[in-house]
Amino acid sequence: MAFSGKYEFEGDENYDAFVQKIGLPSDKIEMGRNCKIVTEVVQNGNDFTWTQHFPGGRTTTNTFTVGSEADMETMGGRKFKATVKFEDGKLVAEFPNYRHTAEISGGKLVEISTSSGVVYKRTSKKIA
Numbered sequence: 001m002a003f004s005g006k007y008e009f010e011g012d013e014n015y016d017a018f019v020q021k022i023g024l025p026s027d028k029i030e031m032g033r034n035c036k037i038v039t040e041v042v043q044n045g046n047d048f049t050w051t052q053h054f055p056g057g058r059t060t061t062n063t064f065t066v067g068s069e070a071d072m073e074t075m076g077g078r079k080f081k082a083t084v085k086f087e088d089g090k091l092v093a094e095f096p097n098y099r100h101t102a103e104i105s106g107g108k109l110v111e112i113s114t115s116s117g118v119v120y121k122r123t124s125k126k127i128a
Contacts, residue, residue: 003091003102004043007109007124009036018113018120022097039109039124048084048091066091 019029035054042049046066053059060077064070064084072082074095084093090103098115109124 002043003041003048003104003109005041005109005126006128007039007041008127009038010108010123010125012120012122014118014120018098018115018118021115021118037122037124038127041109 015033016029019032024032031054038053040049040051040053047064048066049061049063051059051061060073062070062072064072064082066084066086069081069083071079072093072095073079078096080096082093082095084091086092087101090101093100095113098113100111100113102109102111104110107126109126111122111124113120113122
């Protein structure tokens with residue numbers, strides 16, 4: 001599946017319940033609400049560079065190879081090690097306190113994070 005492209009936040013579902021469940025502090029919760037995140041994905045086979053640009057100039061980049069352990073960073077800034085896998089056309093990563101999947105569906109980037117039964121869905125439209 002081809003993930004390469006630039007995607008702009010279009011909408012989300014269940015943001016507040018999810019970020020409270022994973023323990024984000026209230027200032028980060030407020031900052032992230034309806035945040036126009038731009039996600040840039042560069043894919044070369046199984047090698048990925050996944051960059052999220054936040055308003056105000058903050059950027060988070062995770063570089064990984066599917067099937068190999070990599071250093072990663074959560075949306076809250078916590079660093080950890082994870083192995084990203086392909087499952088049913090989706091990228092799947094186990095973060096410290098949630099499971100994250102990403103797929104291209106209808107030309108859009110659809111990301112779903114699940115923590116203790118709370119499901120957060122973010123959809124981004126392709127802009128480049």
